[in-house]
Amino acid sequence: PIVGVIVVAAGSGTRLGAARPKAFAALAGRTILERSLDSVFGMQREAQVVVVVPADLVDEATALVTDAAGAAAEYASVVPGGSTRQQSVAFGLAALGTSVRIVLVHDAARALTPSAVFDDVVTGVAQTASGIVPGVAVTDTIKRVDEDESVVETVDRAELRAVQTPQGFPRAALDAAYAEADREHTDDAALFAAAGHTVSIIDGDALSFKITTPWDLRRAEGVLADSAV
Numbered sequence: 135p136i137v138g139v140i141v142v143a144a145g146s147g148t149r150l151g152a153a154r155p156k157a158f159a160a161l162a163g164r165t166i167l168e169r170s171l172d173s174v175f176g177m178q179r180e181a182q183v184v185v186v187v188p189a190d191l192v193d194e195a196t197a198l199v200t201d202a203a204g205a206a207a208e209y210a211s212v213v214p215g216g217s218t219r220q221q222s223v224a225f226g227l228a229a230l231g232t233s234v235r236i237v238l239v240h241d242a243a244r245a246l247t248p249s250a251v252f253d254d255v256v257t258g259v260a261q262t263a264s265g266i267v268p269g270v271a272v273t274d275t276i277k278r279v280d281e282d283e284s285v286v287e288t289v290d291r292a293e294l295r296a297v298q299t300p301q302g303f304p305r306a307a308l309d310a311a312y313a314e315a316d317r318e319h320t321d322d323a324a325l326f327a328a329a330g331h332t333v334s335i336i337d338g339d340a341l342s343f344k345i346t347t348p349w350d351l352r353r354a355e356g357v358l359a360d361s362a363v
């Protein structure tokens with residue numbers, strides 16, 4: 135395939151505080167990882183899918199991925215992650231085949247991301263050859279503060295976007311940006327931009343919110359109950 139999707143699922147989920155690593159915690163009766171894989175394998179385009187999980191869960195994840203992939207199982211694999219998200223992405227990149235020209239990196243924790251967002255990000259990368267990141271407008275009023283929590287200013291919300299995943303990039307440029315990264319970046323788009331590349335925002339989706347806390351998990355369960363997905 136020309137498209138590769140790396141699903142990072144190797145985090146421990148400290149803030150969620152579930153009994154299992156976050157991607158393996160239950161969301162309305164199925165794991166967060168299974169929900170995410172539904173979205174990934176719902177893409178219109180054929181893609182190589184690399185799922186990055188905690189080392190001791192590679193076998194368990196392989197069974198889930200094989201199930202979710204169906205006929206696409208030939209292009210799906212599971213690899214062990216690292217101690218930071220950035221390391222986990224790097225291990226995923228190393229597992230991509232030589233045919234891949236466009237890479238999407240996705241947080242398994244964004245379990246309800248619509249499949250259409252993945253296809254939109256691929257289209258954006260193919261058309262622009264820049265980094266493409268889904269984002270949404272910020273609804274809260276944002277204040278900049280100093281060390282004493284005194285308000286310095288109100289930030290103009292119109293120029294802010296809350297960004298999500300999947301984030302998409304031309305493969306060769308992302309590989310090179312990862313190879314030269316000398317520190318941890320807050321997301322793949324920041325690492326890519328630090329290497330001198332352009333990143334553009336496309337419309338994200340409210341359903342792509344990240345499950346971080348128990349409250350987020352309840353929100354996701356509420357969405358699934360409403361839509362009977």
Ligand code: CTP
Pocket residue numbers: 142143144145146147148149150156157186215216217218219220222223240241242243244344345346
């Ligand atoms: N991730 C990963 N490898 C790591 C850390 C994070 O693959 N070493 C993945 C997580 O599995 C998750 C995504 O990166 O899908 C976003 O990270 P986050 O929401 O912070 O998940 P966790 O790190 O697991 O959660 P926490 O920070 O609360 O421990």
Ligand code: MG
Pocket residue numbers: 145
């Ligand atoms: Mg984390």
